[in-house]
Amino acid sequence: xxxxxxxxxxxxxxxxxxxxxxxxxxxxxxxxxxxxxxxxxxxxxxxxxxxxxxxxxxxxxxxxxxxxxxxxxxxxxxxxxxxxxxxxxxxxxxxxxxxxxxxxxxxxxxxxxxxxxxxxxxxxxxxxxxxxxxxxxxx
Amino acid sequence: xxxxxxxxxxxxxxxxxxxxxxxxxxxxxxxxxxxxxxxxxxxxxxxxxxxxxxxxxxxxxxxxxxxxxxxxxxxxxxxxxxxxxxxxxxxxxxxxxxxxxxxxxxxxxxxxxxxxxxxxxxxxxxxxxxxxxxxxxxxxxxxxxxxxxxxxxxxxxxxxxxxxxxxxxxxxxxxxxxxxxxxxxxxxxxxxxxxxxxxxxxxxxxxxxxxxxxxxxxxxxxxxxxxxxxxxxxxxxxxxxxxxxxxxxxxxxxxxxxxxxxxxxxxxxxxxxxxxxxxxxxxxxxxxxxxxxxxxxxxxxxxxxxxxxxxxxxxxxxxxxxxxxxxxxxxxxxxxxxxxxxxxxxxxxxxxxxxxxxxxxxxxxxxxxxxxxxxxxxxxxxxxxxxxxxxxxxxxxxxxx
Numbered sequence: 001x002x003x004x005x006x007x008x009x010x011x012x013x014x015x016x017x018x019x020x021x022x023x024x025x026x027x028x029x030x031x032x033x034x035x036x037x038x039x040x041x042x043x044x045x046x047x048x049x050x051x052x053x054x055x056x057x058x059x060x061x062x063x064x065x066x067x068x069x070x071x072x073x074x075x076x077x078x079x080x081x082x083x084x085x086x087x088x089x090x091x092x093x094x095x096x097x098x099x100x101x102x103x104x105x106x107x108x109x110x111x112x113x114x115x116x117x118x119x120x121x122x123x124x125x126x127x128x129x130x131x132x133x134x135x136x137x138x139x
Numbered sequence: 140x141x142x143x144x145x146x147x148x149x150x151x152x153x154x155x156x157x158x159x160x161x162x163x164x165x166x167x168x169x170x171x172x173x174x175x176x177x178x179x180x181x182x183x184x185x186x187x188x189x190x191x192x193x194x195x196x197x198x199x200x201x202x203x204x205x206x207x208x209x210x211x212x213x214x215x216x217x218x219x220x221x222x223x224x225x226x227x228x229x230x231x232x233x234x235x236x237x238x239x240x241x242x243x244x245x246x247x248x249x250x251x252x253x254x255x256x257x258x259x260x261x262x263x264x265x266x267x268x269x270x271x272x273x274x275x276x277x278x279x280x281x282x283x284x285x286x287x288x289x290x291x292x293x294x295x296x297x298x299x300x301x302x303x304x305x306x307x308x309x310x311x312x313x314x315x316x317x318x319x320x321x322x323x324x325x326x327x328x329x330x331x332x333x334x335x336x337x338x339x340x341x342x343x344x345x346x347x348x349x350x351x352x353x354x355x356x357x358x359x360x361x362x363x364x365x366x367x368x369x370x371x372x373x374x375x376x377x378x379x380x381x382x383x384x385x386x387x388x389x390x391x392x393x394x395x396x397x398x399x400x401x402x403x404x405x406x407x408x409x410x411x412x413x414x415x416x417x418x419x420x421x422x423x424x425x426x427x428x429x430x431x432x433x434x435x436x437x438x439x440x441x442x443x444x445x446x447x448x449x450x451x452x453x454x455x456x457x458x459x460x461x462x463x464x465x466x467x468x469x470x471x472x473x474x475x476x477x478x479x480x481x482x483x484x485x486x487x488x489x490x491x492x493x494x495x496x497x498x499x500x501x502x503x504x505x506x507x508x509x510x511x512x513x514x515x516x517x518x519x520x521x522x523x524x525x526x527x528x529x530x531x532x533x534x535x536x537x538x539x540x
Contacts, residue, residue: 024484024538028538052494053479073477076480076483077480
């Protein structure tokens with residue numbers, strides 16, 4: 001499967017990262033690229049539960065392809081959301097079901113962020129994306 | 140002055156942490172175990188496991204003696220009158236759940252249960268759920284500005300309808316000793332039962348439960364340098380007699396028929412199923428180990444380290460302590476920095492501290508915080524651990540600001 005353009009960019013940037021410090025800086029930079037959410041969008045209905053920090057997720061479909069927006073109050077988590085969104089940008093519901101999140105974060109050198117002891121909730125975010133896409137398909 | 144711990148070498152985990160470049164400052168979540176505890180666990184299994192209380196054979200007798208010996212050591216540690224007052228459970232949490240079910244029959248709709256506003260979920264939710272089951276009123280005792288249960292308000296709130304008071308001895312978030320004696324006196328004056336959550340308190344200093352005079356006291360072994368999977372419920376004899384049995388099967392049965400059964404009194408009557416025999420024996424070994432240390436030297440070392448921790452934290456701009464802790468730990472936030480970001484960058488640098496809501500969501504909300512970081516110490520912690528933590532915190536803040 002061809003990666004979306006932003007995903008290729010993420011891969012190139014993170015793959016060349018020599019250490020945790022540079023990776024952290026890069027995550028902070030990527031976090032700034034998230035499309036901002038409005039105050040009214042940061043509401044309970046868009047909250048993703050299962051995250052220790054607050055995370056909001058919104059999705060919309062155009063011509064069968066999904067576009068998600070997300071936000072968080074934690075900055076490094078915003079960076080992780082940004083590289084997750086880069087990977088799933090413009091996918092169909094079927095493609096979304098097939099995304100291998102551990103593989104994607106491993107390729108970025110961010111595997112530890114998915115370990116079960118982490119409560120940043122990235123798995124919960126992907127789960128929520130699939131639910132949103134699944135619900136829409138069922139309608 | 141590097142404040143080395145003279146007991147560090149007794150804990151093999153630190154050699155492993157050293158190899159992995161990890162600095163362990165999360166002892167309030169769980170403590171490392173001394174070699175004596177590991178030896179006791181291995182010794183029991185390698186020497187021949189056997190079930191307790193139900194065999195005539197020699198291995199069973201040996202296991203039962205060691206298991207009951209551990210019960211006696213716990214009783215001695217708490218200055219209980221007798222080993223019969225010590226019930227083994229899975230954890231402090233299970234001990235409190237046992238109480239919330241075992242005492243349920245004593246409550247009628249409209250009765251009140253009083254809990255502190257700083258309780259760990261383990262000492263809040265069993266009572267909250269009991270209140271929901273029985274139509275009771277859960278009364279939350281507010282904190283004063285220092286972070287202690289406010290005695291003036293407690294005096295007003297603990298009244299004739301209060302049937303039970305459940306409070307922590309030492310807060311797992313604020314690190315403050317609670318005014319137990321005064322609170323227990325208020326409960327006693329109303330004829331209410333009292334439950335003390337000693338999960339954090341038991342780790343720091345020896346506590347004389349006869350002098351404290353609470354009805355029930357609970358703690359878990361794993362924070363007290365013992366193994367996980369074993370907790371303790373202490374009860375005064377008259378209080379234990381009021382408990383109804385809650386889990387059935389195993390050695391708690393005295394006499395059973397198809398349609399009826401009779402059960403043993405405490406402690407065995409509340410230890411359904413095969414207990415955690417190896418962990419109980421290892422808890423006994425942990426108490427033997429602690430008993431062999433100079434308690435005053437341990438307290439002095441912990442106090443010096445704690446003072447160093449607080450002084451070091453105060454040197455950071457914008458860092459706010461959640462309260463002025465008395466001992467063992469410090470919880471803090473840094474203005475303009477999310478605790479999850481800090482926790483992640485400390486973790487990257489091999490610093491093991493706890494971040495988040497510390498199983499006390501209502502307390503954090505009440506303090507107006509979404510989360511906090513907590514550094515906590517054990518008797519094996521030392522000045523160099525703190526120096527590495529301070530350096531990592533400095534580094535993390537430089538990246539985030």
